[in-house]
Amino acid sequence: MKDLGTLGTLAWFFALTSLFAIGGANSAVPEIHRFAVDVQHWMTDPQFSDIFGLAQLTPGPNVIVVTLIGYHVAGLAGALVATLAMCGPTCLLAFYVGRTFDRFRGASWQVALAGGLVPVTLGLTAASAVVVARAADDAWVAVGITAVTALVTYWVRVNPLWIFAVAAVLGLGGLV
Amino acid sequence: MNDAPPAPRATEPVAAAAPPRPSLSELFIAYALISLYGFGGVLAWSRRMMVEERRWLTPEQFNEAYALCSFLPGPNIVNFSVIFGSRVRGPLGGLVALAGLLGPPMVLIIVIGALYSHYGDLPALRRALIGVTAAAAGLIMSTVAKMALPLFRNRAVGGPVIALATFGAIGIAQWPLPIVLVVVLPISLALAWVRR
Numbered sequence: 001m002k003d004l005g006t007l008g009t010l011a012w013f014f015a016l017t018s019l020f021a022i023g024g025a026n027s028a029v030p031e032i033h034r035f036a037v038d039v040q041h042w043m044t045d046p047q048f049s050d051i052f053g054l055a056q057l058t059p060g061p062n063v064i065v066v067t068l069i070g071y072h073v074a075g076l077a078g079a080l081v082a083t084l085a086m087c088g089p090t091c092l093l094a095f096y097v098g099r100t101f102d103r104f105r106g107a108s109w110q111v112a113l114a115g116g117l118v119p120v121t122l123g124l125t126a127a128s129a130v131v132v133a134r135a136a137d138d139a140w141v142a143v144g145i146t147a148v149t150a151l152v153t154y155w156v157r158v159n160p161l162w163i164f165a166v167a168a169v170l171g172l173g174g175l176v
Numbered sequence: 177m178n179d180a181p182p183a184p185r186a187t188e189p190v191a192a193a194a195p196p197r198p199s200l201s202e203l204f205i206a207y208a209l210i211s212l213y214g215f216g217g218v219l220a221w222s223r224r225m226m227v228e229e230r231r232w233l234t235p236e237q238f239n240e241a242y243a244l245c246s247f248l249p250g251p252n253i254v255n256f257s258v259i260f261g262s263r264v265r266g267p268l269g270g271l272v273a274l275a276g277l278l279g280p281p282m283v284l285i286i287v288i289g290a291l292y293s294h295y296g297d298l299p300a301l302r303r304a305l306i307g308v309t310a311a312a313a314g315l316i317m318s319t320v321a322k323m324a325l326p327l328f329r330n331r332a333v334g335g336p337v338i339a340l341a342t343f344g345a346i347g348i349a350q351w352p353l354p355i356v357l358v359v360v361l362p363i364s365l366a367l368a369w370v371r372r
Contacts, residue, residue, distance in 0.1 A: 019250075021251070022248075023246060024251055050298055053298060053301070054288055054292055054301075057301055059212050059215045059284070060218065060284070060285070061214065061251050061253055061254055062217065063251040063278075067282045067285050071289055072289070087250065087274070090251070091258045094245065095262055095267070099262065102263060108369075114240045116365035117243035117244065117246070117247055119364055120361055121246045123343040123347075123360075124353075126320045127345075127346035127347030129317045129347075130347040131346075132312065136312075142306065150321075153314065153318040154318035154321055161213060161215075164308050167308050168307050171305065172303050176303070176310060
């Protein structure tokens with residue numbers, strides 16, 4: 001049965017890839033692209049970038065790009081298998097690491113590990129914000145949107161969805 | 177950005193004596209909302225929900241769990257949902273939080289994918305996305321600035337120096353991530369070990 005073979009391929013590929021995806025799902029995208037387009041010929045290059053674009057447009061964790069790839073390759077079963085394979089093993093790992101971390105709460109190594117990881121993570125996340133901004137802001141309007149969003153969401157307790165809606169309309173109107 | 181210690185804000189919650197413990201349905205709803213709001217990444221929305229709205233975690237607790245998840249393989253906030261859900265409601269809580277975070281966007285993206293293959297107008301959507309991405313970058317910036325507040329309020333200078341050095345090396349100098357981590361991480365852990 002061809003379908004079972006395809007589902008199996010989806011399962012082992014995404015399970016294996018997830019284990020190397022440190023720093024979030026987006027770090028695995030180049031490898032997923034290589035495998036889906038160049039190795040398996042599941043889709044063409046433009047199809048892949050359309051799928052990636054649709055995933056960016058859909059709210060939710062970035063990892064759902066994997067759901068759409070699975071859907072494209074093998075329908076609903078493919079969507080489920082790909083997503084579970086991408087999230088299952090790492091979730092199990094997170095569950096056990098989190099439990100160990102909580103069990104030793106207050107132990108010297110636990111305090112030092114948490115205290116050491118936090119500043120590095122904050123630096124990395126701030127850097128990722130700049131990387132995203134640099135990629136998105138090649139027009140002055142876009143720079144303005146980024147700056148206004150940063151300032152407003154920092155100082156005012158407003159739901160950022162309103163700002164996103166305005167930004168989407170500005171983009172749709174070709175102003176960005 | 178977080179290069180200057182930001183002033184204290186009125187909206188930043190004070191740590192509650194006993195944080196409320198969410199039920200399974202509250203967990204599911206909170207994570208479903210995080211995922212459905214989550215345009216341009218779920219980090220900002222999950223901090224907003226966990227720290228500012230529901231107040232299930234203090235800013236410090238959020239930073240610690242997020243840092244742990246960032247160094248585990250797999251999607252950060254997906255890992256976060258499992259760790260937080262299982263911490264408050266056991267293994268079932270972890271599953272419920274995960275289902276809330278992944279279920280709605282999975283349904284949504286399949287519907288969107290199917291609609292797109294029939295009547296897709298991706299150029300228009302792409303233009304809208306450019307605007308949203310610019311706004312999302314701003315939202316991550318303000319979120320990081322808020323997350324950095326506890327670090328900069330602390331009297332120890334090691335943490336802020338490490339955070340700024342990591343930010344400068346990757347975000348400004350654009351040095352390769354593995355090299356930066358190999359240098360910065362041991363120093364940060366050593367500083368934290370001495371300080372503990």
